[in-house]
Amino acid sequence: MLTETDFIPKSFTKVAKNGTVVWSAPSNIALVKYWGKKPGQIPANPSISFTLSECKTITKLSFEKKEDDGSFTFDFLFEGQPKQSFRPKISTFFERVKKYVPFITQYHFTIDTQNTFPHSSGIASSASGMAALAVNLMSLERLLNPDMTNEYFYQKASFLARLGSGSACRSIKGSVVIWGQHEDTPGSSDLFGVHYTDVNEVFKTYNDTILLVDKGEKQVSSTLGHGLMEGHPYAESRFAQAHENLAAIKQALSTGDVDTFIKITESEALTLHAMMMASQPYFILMKPNTLAIINAIWQYRAKTGVPVCFTLDAGANVHVLYPENVSVKVLQFIKDELICYCQNNQYICDKIGTGANQLI
Known part of the structure; x- marks a missing residue:
């Protein structure tokens, strides 16, 4: 080491x-x-x-x-x-x-x-x-x-x-x-x-469509956000949870267990925001349209069985994650039901990559 x-x-x-x-x-x-x-x-x-x-x-x-x-x-x-x-x-x-x-x-x-x-x-x-x-x-x-x-x-x-x-x-x-x-x-x-x-084959071609709910400056800097975990009443439980979730999501990634992947990924996103809401000072980083998108994804997944899920960073934008084999369906769902919640209807289509690349 x-x-x-x-x-x-x-x-x-x-x-x-x-x-x-x-x-x-x-x-x-x-x-x-x-x-x-x-x-x-x-x-x-x-x-x-x-x-x-x-x-x-x-x-x-x-x-x-x-x-x-x-x-x-x-x-x-x-x-x-x-x-x-x-x-x-x-x-x-x-x-x-x-x-x-x-x-x-x-x-x-x-x-x-x-x-x-x-x-x-x-x-x-x-x-x-x-x-x-x-x-x-x-x-x-x-x-x-x-x-x-x-x-x-x-x-x-x-x-x-x-x-x-x-x-x-x-x-x-x-x-x-x-x-x-x-x-x-x-x-x-x-x-x-x-x-x-x-990593199982199903996760090697995952897509990430980023819905741009709010293109403004971050409400809370990363440095401030991390600092709020010092003395946070739920910090130790959160850190233990992260260790447990990492072990579980590794297993899901290895076996191709998309259902477990979805549960952990979405729970982790909401936990991040819950920690911010329970901090002193406290912050709500999601916007109304963030919640509207999350609810729409849940309803669509329950109705169709399509394995699409979301994650969030420390802001209002939503990362929509899904396997390549359902990309046509999910992109149509995004265009029909989700981009109306994006600022100026803007979103970015991305996918899993391989890291840094030397050009010259």
Whole structure:
């Protein structure tokens, strides 16, 4: 089992003066939710997620060796334009990772990033954005240490991504990813995400249609939301529940038990929102149209037997999950009955993906 010290490089065998690398990294949607964290971006409970395919961040990292190696210097562009508001988050990330990628003070970086989904769509981009930046930095490290194994590359990329945004560690490698130590999952770690491979065929082609109920800014930041679990009256029970649900959903994913998958996935989504409603201060993140969609899905599933379900992130948008073999029926249901609840009738069709991908 790798520890933090294993990610601190001892030496480099090569020199890189300048260059450019480009990676894409996707968003992910948790099935068993991570909510609450310990110092150092350590999760209070383990989680498991589907990696998405189409909702992703594409980041180009250009680097040039400089004379002064004492501080971070970088230019940041979002969709080709300078974006000053993003700089503090990048600076914080660099501070957190410099121990593990000490060469970053030796280069001036130009970070040019864009999302394949609209920035105002209400879909969190921290996971995909930090994951994309992490794999770019690892590409630079691999130039300095060409003997690096692929396993180490992806584990360290996940480790670095976690230090930028906890859930970003689940966007690096694999279609189904577990993050957080779990007694029934050998090799699981609080430090990085682990690709879970014992997945039945039915789940390998799952679809995720994201209904954009509210495209506004998040009412509660992730940092604040996780912080509300400290001293929460139901925190310990929730953390125990997450361990139990992770064991059960792993079994469902392995055996193709769609009914159990649906029960756990929907329960986890509602539990996340219940924890926010029971926090101090308390928040209701769902909108009336969120509830209307949930009720419509339940009624449709009861009436037709089609195995469609929902999950939510910490917001109002609804992720509609379903197997590929019922996609025609579900998409027609979405068009006929659900898009009327979406802001400007907007939704995004996505599916399960494989993780980060190097483009250049």
